[in-house]
Amino acid sequence: MNVDDYDFHLPEELIAQTPLSDRSASRLLLVNKENGQLEHRHFTDILEQFQPGDTLVLNDTRVIPARLFGVKEDTGAKAEVLLLKNLGEDRWEALVKPGKKLKTGAVIIFSEELRAIIEDEADMGGRTLRFIYTGIFQEILDRLGSMPLPPYIKETLDDRERYQTVYAKHEGSAAAPTAGLHFTRELLEQIKAKGVTIAYITLHVGLGTFRPMSVEKVEEHVMHAEYFVLSQETADVLNAARARGGRIIAVGTTSCRTLETVGRQAEGGPIQECSGWTDIFIYPGYKFTVVNALITNFHLPKSTLVMLVSALAGRENILAAYEAAIQQQYRFFSFGDAMFIY
Known part of the structure; x- marks a missing residue:
């Protein structure tokens, strides 16, 4: 299976640069995964798509202000760091720019109270950093760090909370689970009132979000592991939904990957409370065990x-849906519009 089979032309002007003033004012493309039928709606119309007995699963991770700007101690050259994974003991996995000039042993100064030493190197700009600081690291990060918006977003984000879901709770992500950005508290209450159960998982979005595929064959790609947590409360909700034949609806690919990870671990039995690292790679041919x-x-x-x-809806259906979205001038990527695959 070739990576190029999943290519399409996207006009640059369709890449959403800023969030809408109203989170739920985005558009919604309904995609029937069985027959590929498409329907153009507004996101608030998603309410009509839910049925009593459905379970909606949200990722409650919270984005940290993970992008830091500093200078190289010996030369004063500018340096940029994107924190990806807390390794403990003040050590972090990170991406750095410029990667060619920031080698093992280099010291980056961010302020009088914060500096970092590069301890190890990986490919594509990956580094292990050890931070030296005065005070409380999280407080320093809140002051000095900026939100790690994807590189295709060129505009400045005035309100940090617009790159957080309204239910964001557990800090640790280097990117937002963006499908959840469309939901308001009011819409979630309306969904509950329809008899839908809302459950939460946590997956901290990391390096896999930022690394492009560098192979030609899909099967050769290796996903970067990301940390997830599934509580016993959510496990009970999921098991009850499966027992009664209710739909389990994932909000975002992060929720989907977490649910399929725990489903695979259950091996056909009940889902259990668990946490750990997942590197699950879902592509066409995959058989879903939890997500409907x-x-x-x-x-x-x-x-x-x-x-x-494409694994959920079929490659042809997805490429047709994307073509229709482009023709209809949908907004793409993190601050863009949404689709509901059902």
């Missing part, structure tokens, strides 16, 4: 996320 439907944004060409939604 998916709410998701529109993704980058040739990305693992396009492959995931």
